[in-house]
Amino acid sequence: MNAIEMNSVRGQIRFNESMSKHTSWRVGGPAEQYFVPADLADLQNYLVSLPVDTPLTWVGLGSNMLVRDGGIRGAVIAPLGGLKKLEMLDDDLVYAQVGLSNSKVARFCQKQKLSGADYLAGIPGTIGGALTMNAGAFGYETWDLVEQVTMINRHGELIERKPDEFEVNYRHVRLAADEWFVAARLRLHARSEAEDNKIKQLLQKRNDSQPIGQPSCGSVFKNPPGKHSAKLIESAGLKGHCIGGACISEKHANFIISNADTRASDIEALIAFIQKTIKQQFDVSLETEVRIVGESA
Numbered sequence: 344m345n346a347i348e349m350n351s352v353r354g355q356i357r358f359n360e361s362m363s364k365h366t367s368w369r370v371g372g373p374a375e376q377y378f379v380p381a382d383l384a385d386l387q388n389y390l391v392s393l394p395v396d397t398p399l400t401w402v403g404l405g406s407n408m409l410v411r412d413g414g415i416r417g418a419v420i421a422p423l424g425g426l427k428k429l430e431m432l433d434d435d436l437v438y439a440q441v442g443l444s445n446s447k448v449a450r451f452c453q454k455q456k457l458s459g460a461d462y463l464a465g466i467p468g469t470i471g472g473a474l475t476m477n478a479g480a481f482g483y484e485t486w487d488l489v490e491q492v493t494m495i496n497r498h499g500e501l502i503e504r505k506p507d508e509f510e511v512n513y514r515h516v517r518l519a520a521d522e523w524f525v526a527a528r529l530r531l532h533a534r535s536e537a538e539d540n541k542i543k544q545l546l547q548k549r550n551d552s553q554p555i556g557q558p559s560c561g562s563v564f565k566n567p568p569g570k571h572s573a574k575l576i577e578s579a580g581l582k583g584h585c586i587g588g589a590c591i592s593e594k595h596a597n598f599i600i601s602n603a604d605t606r607a608s609d610i611e612a613l614i615a616f617i618q619k620t621i622k623q624q625f626d627v628s629l630e631t632e633v634r635i636v637g638e639s640a
């Protein structure tokens with residue numbers, strides 16, 4: 344990107360930005376370039392200005408990402424706080440850009456007397472992360488709500504897509520190469536009075552079973568078909584097991600907790616150790632839900 348083009352970008356560009364500030368485990372090396380767009384037009388402008396061979400990584404709230412200690416080459420796009428348009432398009436159709444937090448969208452829907460998005464209130468993250476991961480809880484999943492999404496490609500062009508253009512699975516959505524989410528239209532339904540306290544109840548359920556308040560990325564592993572990863576890890580006697588500064592939670596065995604001294608390599612080593620132990624003891628292969636990115640130190 345040359346200086347003139349960079350001047351026309353209104354958002355924030357930071358160089359050598361530590362990703363430990365942008366991930367819920369609070370680990371990870373620096374991003375060569377970290378960009379927070381001011382709005383969608385600014386993001387388009389930035390992408391047009393960026394050399395076409397710059398590797399791109401997107402981050403929402405970093406609540407499902409392990410960034411290795413060597414950091415991320417190229418540019419990290421961080422729409423949190425920038426792409427934040429949220430509005431009603433119809434009685435029950437909500438337009439939400441990807442830099443909005445899930446909880447903001449859940450509470451907006453509640454205020455509009457709409458039902459269907461309450462489960463999002465307890466999932467830390469952005470709408471972009473929820474779309475990418477097909478985030479879900481308590482039997483609800485993000486793509487149950489999606490009517491249409493707006494994608495952006497690396498030339499800054501916008502493309503409207505329908506759900507049937509994606510392969511949507513449990514905690515995984517296949518995207519076309521070099522396309523990312525910038526907004527979604529979510530179809531909800533009328534809220535009944537019985538649902539008045541639903542967000543509160545769902546948050547309570549979460550607090551009872553998860554180590555909320557300790558740095559984690561939620562469930563590290565997907566549940567294998569017909570099995571629970573947490574139960575397998577607990578049955579293997581691994582609760583509380585640590586490698587370096589990474590420990591398996593005593594409260595929920597599918598959570599790995601970090602502390603101020605933890606390195607991404609500790610977490611990655613613990614993930615590999617859990618996978619090896621569960622394979623040996625139960626002949627089950629655990630697949631990570633968390634996305635591991637970046638370079639080893």
Ligand SMILES: Cc1cc2nc3c(=O)[nH]c(=O)nc-3n(C[C@H](O)[C@H](O)[C@H](O)COP(=O)(O)OP(=O)(O)OC[C@H]3O[C@@H](n4cnc5c(N)ncnc54)[C@H](O)[C@@H]3O)c2cc1C
Pocket residue numbers: 367400401402403404405406407408441465466467468469470471472473474475476477478479480514522523524525553555559560561562634
């Ligand atoms: C305490 C705790 C509890 C959790 N509970 C749940 C739960 O109940 N259910 C659940 O599903 N998850 C849960 N999670 C995991 C996590 O919150 C979700 O996966 C969430 O959707 C991730 O959103 P994010 O914005 O943080 O995404 P990030 O972690 O920032 O990114 C996740 C992936 O999405 C990609 N990405 C982000 N934005 C975009 C975009 N706009 N376009 C394309 N790709 C993009 C990233 O590159 C990365 O590969 C929990 C996490 C924590 C810490």
